[in-house]
Amino acid sequence: MDLFLLIKSTRSQLTRQEKIVSDTLIEFPELVLEKNITSLAQSIGVSRNTITRFCKTLGFQGYTEFKYAVNAYYAEKSDGNQAASTVNLMIKSYKHILDQLLTKNLDLEYLARQIIAAPAIKLVATGKSAPCADQLKYNLQTLNIYAEVMDKIYFSDSLSYAFKPNDLVIVYTVSGKSALTNKIIASAQQSSISLYAVTVAKKLPFQTTETFTLPNVHDLTKYSISNHLLFYLFNDLLNNEIIKYSKLS
Numbered sequence: 001m002d003l004f005l006l007i008k009s010t011r012s013q014l015t016r017q018e019k020i021v022s023d024t025l026i027e028f029p030e031l032v033l034e035k036n037i038t039s040l041a042q043s044i045g046v047s048r049n050t051i052t053r054f055c056k057t058l059g060f061q062g063y064t065e066f067k068y069a070v071n072a073y074y075a076e077k078s079d080g081n082q083a084a085s086t087v088n089l090m091i092k093s094y095k096h097i098l099d100q101l102l103t104k105n106l107d108l109e110y111l112a113r114q115i116i117a118a119p120a121i122k123l124v125a126t127g128k129s130a131p132c133a134d135q136l137k138y139n140l141q142t143l144n145i146y147a148e149v150m151d152k153i154y155f156s157d158s159l160s161y162a163f164k165p166n167d168l169v170i171v172y173t174v175s176g177k178s179a180l181t182n183k184i185i186a187s188a189q190q191s192s193i194s195l196y197a198v199t200v201a202k203k204l205p206f207q208t209t210e211t212f213t214l215p216n217v218h219d220l221t222k223y224s225i226s227n228h229l230l231f232y233l234f235n236d237l238l239n240n241e242i243i244k245y246s247k248l249s
Helices: 003-009 016-027 030-034 037-044 048-057 063-078 086-102 108-117 127-141 179-188 228-248
Strands: 121-124 147-150 168-173 194-199 210-213
Touching: 003 016, 003 063, 016 030, 016 037, 016 048, 030 037, 030 063, 037 048, 037 179, 048 063, 086 228, 108 194, 108 210, 108 228, 121 127, 121 179, 127 147, 127 168, 127 179, 127 228, 168 179
Parallel strands: 121 147, 121 168, 168 194, 194 210
Antiparallel strands: none
Protein backbone atom coordinates (compact mmCIF):
# COMPACT_ATOMS: atom_id res chain seq x y z
CA MET A 1 0.00 0.00 0.00
CA ASP A 2 1.08 3.56 -0.70
CA LEU A 3 2.64 4.86 2.54
CA PHE A 4 0.61 8.04 2.55
CA LEU A 5 -2.63 6.20 1.80
CA LEU A 6 -1.81 4.11 4.87
CA ILE A 7 -1.46 7.26 6.98
CA LYS A 8 -4.79 8.58 5.70
CA SER A 9 -6.57 5.26 6.22
CA THR A 10 -5.59 5.06 9.91
CA ARG A 11 -6.57 8.63 10.78
CA SER A 12 -9.83 7.58 12.46
CA GLN A 13 -7.82 5.45 14.93
CA LEU A 14 -5.66 8.34 16.10
CA THR A 15 -5.95 10.62 19.12
CA ARG A 16 -6.25 14.38 18.62
CA GLN A 17 -2.50 14.88 19.13
CA GLU A 18 -1.65 11.98 16.84
CA LYS A 19 -3.86 13.52 14.15
CA ILE A 20 -1.67 16.63 14.32
CA VAL A 21 1.28 14.39 13.42
CA SER A 22 -0.70 12.65 10.68
CA ASP A 23 -2.00 15.83 9.06
CA THR A 24 1.38 17.53 9.21
CA LEU A 25 3.24 14.64 7.60
CA ILE A 26 0.67 14.24 4.85
CA GLU A 27 1.24 17.86 3.87
CA PHE A 28 4.97 18.07 4.69
CA PRO A 29 6.52 14.57 4.49
CA GLU A 30 9.98 16.05 4.04
CA LEU A 31 9.98 16.78 7.78
CA VAL A 32 10.55 13.06 8.39
CA LEU A 33 13.55 13.04 6.07
CA GLU A 34 15.02 16.15 7.67
CA LYS A 35 14.41 15.61 11.39
CA ASN A 36 15.01 13.16 14.20
CA ILE A 37 12.12 12.41 16.54
CA THR A 38 13.05 15.15 19.02
CA SER A 39 13.30 17.85 16.35
CA LEU A 40 10.06 16.71 14.72
CA ALA A 41 8.21 16.78 18.05
CA GLN A 42 9.46 20.31 18.77
CA SER A 43 8.57 21.49 15.27
CA ILE A 44 4.93 20.46 15.40
CA GLY A 45 4.30 20.93 19.11
CA VAL A 46 3.70 17.36 20.26
CA SER A 47 5.59 14.93 22.49
CA ARG A 48 8.04 12.26 21.37
CA ASN A 49 5.65 9.67 22.81
CA THR A 50 2.85 10.97 20.57
CA ILE A 51 5.03 10.43 17.49
CA THR A 52 6.03 6.95 18.68
CA ARG A 53 2.37 5.99 19.24
CA PHE A 54 1.49 7.34 15.81
CA CYS A 55 4.20 5.18 14.19
CA LYS A 56 3.04 2.08 16.09
CA THR A 57 -0.56 2.65 14.99
CA LEU A 58 0.71 2.48 11.40
CA GLY A 59 2.35 -0.85 12.18
CA PHE A 60 5.95 0.25 12.71
CA GLN A 61 8.03 -0.49 15.79
CA GLY A 62 8.87 3.17 16.22
CA TYR A 63 9.99 6.36 14.53
CA THR A 64 13.28 4.93 13.21
CA GLU A 65 11.50 2.20 11.29
CA PHE A 66 8.88 4.67 10.03
CA LYS A 67 11.60 7.07 8.84
CA TYR A 68 13.30 4.20 7.02
CA ALA A 69 9.99 3.42 5.29
CA VAL A 70 9.58 7.05 4.17
CA ASN A 71 13.11 7.05 2.72
CA ALA A 72 12.41 3.76 0.95
CA TYR A 73 9.11 5.14 -0.38
CA TYR A 74 10.87 8.08 -2.05
CA ALA A 75 13.69 5.87 -3.33
CA GLU A 76 11.14 3.55 -4.96
CA LYS A 77 9.27 6.49 -6.47
CA SER A 78 12.44 7.92 -7.96
CA ASP A 79 13.29 4.58 -9.61
CA GLY A 80 10.22 4.78 -11.84
CA ASN A 81 12.17 5.84 -14.92
CA GLN A 82 15.45 3.99 -15.25
CA ALA A 83 16.15 5.38 -18.72
CA ALA A 84 16.76 8.92 -17.53
CA SER A 85 19.28 10.05 -14.93
CA THR A 86 18.11 11.29 -11.55
CA VAL A 87 19.73 14.64 -12.30
CA ASN A 88 17.72 15.11 -15.50
CA LEU A 89 14.50 14.02 -13.85
CA MET A 90 15.01 16.36 -10.90
CA ILE A 91 15.79 19.29 -13.20
CA LYS A 92 12.46 18.61 -14.92
CA SER A 93 10.85 18.61 -11.47
CA TYR A 94 12.44 21.98 -10.68
CA LYS A 95 11.06 23.39 -13.93
CA HIS A 96 7.60 22.12 -13.05
CA ILE A 97 7.86 23.75 -9.62
CA LEU A 98 8.92 27.07 -11.18
CA ASP A 99 6.02 26.88 -13.65
CA GLN A 100 3.64 26.50 -10.70
CA LEU A 101 5.25 29.46 -8.96
CA LEU A 102 4.36 31.63 -11.96
CA THR A 103 0.69 30.84 -11.42
CA LYS A 104 0.76 32.36 -7.92
CA ASN A 105 0.91 35.97 -9.20
CA LEU A 106 2.85 37.14 -6.15
CA ASP A 107 2.53 40.88 -5.58
CA LEU A 108 6.22 41.45 -4.89
CA GLU A 109 6.01 45.04 -6.13
CA TYR A 110 3.80 45.87 -3.15
CA LEU A 111 6.13 44.21 -0.62
CA ALA A 112 9.19 45.85 -2.20
CA ARG A 113 7.63 49.29 -1.79
CA GLN A 114 6.72 48.55 1.83
CA ILE A 115 10.30 47.45 2.58
CA ILE A 116 11.76 50.60 1.04
CA ALA A 117 9.46 52.78 3.15
CA ALA A 118 9.66 50.79 6.40
CA PRO A 119 11.25 52.45 9.46
CA ALA A 120 12.51 49.07 10.69
CA ILE A 121 12.52 45.54 9.25
CA LYS A 122 12.48 42.38 11.37
CA LEU A 123 12.85 38.88 9.88
CA VAL A 124 11.48 35.89 11.80
CA ALA A 125 12.58 32.33 11.03
CA THR A 126 13.76 29.33 13.04
CA GLY A 127 15.22 25.93 12.27
CA LYS A 128 15.92 25.26 8.59
CA SER A 129 14.07 28.44 7.65
CA ALA A 130 16.61 30.61 9.51
CA PRO A 131 19.16 30.71 6.65
CA CYS A 132 16.37 31.98 4.36
CA ALA A 133 15.98 35.01 6.62
CA ASP A 134 19.75 35.46 6.65
CA GLN A 135 19.80 35.45 2.86
CA LEU A 136 17.23 38.25 2.65
CA LYS A 137 19.08 40.19 5.35
CA TYR A 138 22.31 40.13 3.33
CA ASN A 139 20.47 40.86 0.06
CA LEU A 140 18.99 43.97 1.68
CA GLN A 141 22.33 44.92 3.20
CA THR A 142 23.84 45.24 -0.29
CA LEU A 143 21.09 47.81 -0.99
CA ASN A 144 21.87 49.75 2.21
CA ILE A 145 18.65 48.51 3.82
CA TYR A 146 19.10 47.17 7.36
CA ALA A 147 17.07 44.19 8.58
CA GLU A 148 17.35 42.32 11.88
CA VAL A 149 16.85 38.54 12.10
CA MET A 150 14.78 37.55 15.13
CA ASP A 151 15.64 33.89 15.61
CA LYS A 152 16.08 31.32 18.37
CA ILE A 153 18.36 33.60 20.42
CA TYR A 154 15.20 35.36 21.58
CA PHE A 155 14.17 33.16 24.51
CA SER A 156 11.92 34.93 26.98
CA ASP A 157 8.44 34.70 28.45
CA SER A 158 7.66 37.94 26.65
CA LEU A 159 9.35 39.00 23.43
CA SER A 160 7.33 42.16 22.90
CA TYR A 161 10.40 44.24 23.85
CA ALA A 162 12.00 43.13 20.56
CA PHE A 163 9.32 44.74 18.38
CA LYS A 164 8.09 48.30 18.01
CA PRO A 165 4.98 49.82 16.41
CA ASN A 166 5.28 50.21 12.63
CA ASP A 167 7.95 47.51 12.34
CA LEU A 168 7.70 45.59 9.09
CA VAL A 169 7.99 41.91 9.99
CA ILE A 170 8.53 39.08 7.49
CA VAL A 171 8.15 35.52 8.77
CA TYR A 172 9.33 32.40 6.96
CA THR A 173 7.46 29.26 7.97
CA VAL A 174 6.99 26.13 5.86
CA SER A 175 4.14 24.53 7.78
CA GLY A 176 3.09 27.25 10.22
CA LYS A 177 3.52 24.74 13.06
CA SER A 178 6.85 25.78 14.58
CA ALA A 179 6.17 26.46 18.25
CA LEU A 180 9.14 28.84 18.55
CA THR A 181 8.32 30.79 15.38
CA ASN A 182 4.70 31.15 16.46
CA LYS A 183 5.76 32.33 19.92
CA ILE A 184 7.90 35.07 18.40
CA ILE A 185 5.04 36.12 16.11
CA ALA A 186 2.59 36.21 19.02
CA SER A 187 4.89 38.63 20.82
CA ALA A 188 5.40 40.72 17.68
CA GLN A 189 1.67 41.12 17.28
CA GLN A 190 1.42 42.77 20.68
CA SER A 191 2.77 45.82 18.85
CA SER A 192 1.17 47.49 15.84
CA ILE A 193 3.36 45.77 13.29
CA SER A 194 2.84 44.95 9.62
CA LEU A 195 3.26 41.19 9.25
CA TYR A 196 4.05 39.45 5.98
CA ALA A 197 4.35 35.65 5.81
CA VAL A 198 6.19 33.47 3.31
CA THR A 199 4.88 29.91 3.53
CA VAL A 200 3.64 26.84 1.70
CA ALA A 201 0.98 26.09 4.32
CA LYS A 202 -2.68 26.29 3.33
CA LYS A 203 -3.49 28.07 6.60
CA LEU A 204 -1.47 29.85 9.27
CA PRO A 205 -2.32 30.08 13.00
CA PHE A 206 -1.91 33.87 13.03
CA GLN A 207 -3.26 36.84 11.11
CA THR A 208 -1.06 38.60 8.55
CA THR A 209 -1.10 41.82 6.59
CA GLU A 210 -0.43 39.64 3.56
CA THR A 211 0.58 36.03 3.04
CA PHE A 212 2.73 34.91 0.13
CA THR A 213 1.76 31.27 -0.35
CA LEU A 214 4.25 29.33 -2.46
CA PRO A 215 3.69 25.91 -4.09
CA ASN A 216 4.19 22.89 -1.86
CA VAL A 217 6.87 20.84 -3.63
CA HIS A 218 5.45 17.62 -2.15
CA ASP A 219 2.38 18.12 -4.33
CA LEU A 220 4.46 18.71 -7.46
CA THR A 221 7.22 16.11 -7.54
CA LYS A 222 7.96 12.54 -6.48
CA TYR A 223 11.48 13.50 -5.40
CA SER A 224 12.66 14.62 -2.00
CA ILE A 225 13.04 18.36 -2.54
CA SER A 226 12.94 20.92 0.26
CA ASN A 227 10.24 23.58 0.29
CA HIS A 228 12.98 25.97 1.42
CA LEU A 229 14.18 25.98 -2.19
CA LEU A 230 11.28 28.31 -3.00
CA PHE A 231 12.03 30.56 -0.03
CA TYR A 232 15.47 31.30 -1.49
CA LEU A 233 13.95 31.92 -4.92
CA PHE A 234 11.33 34.21 -3.35
CA ASN A 235 14.15 36.24 -1.78
CA ASP A 236 15.92 36.69 -5.11
CA LEU A 237 12.70 37.72 -6.84
CA LEU A 238 11.94 40.18 -4.04
CA ASN A 239 15.48 41.56 -4.10
CA ASN A 240 15.18 42.38 -7.79
CA GLU A 241 11.85 44.12 -7.21
CA ILE A 242 13.45 46.23 -4.48
CA ILE A 243 16.33 47.17 -6.81
CA LYS A 244 13.80 48.14 -9.46
CA TYR A 245 11.73 50.39 -7.23
CA SER A 246 14.72 51.84 -5.39
CA LYS A 247 15.83 53.29 -8.71
CA LEU A 248 12.39 54.77 -9.31
CA SER A 249 12.07 56.41 -5.89
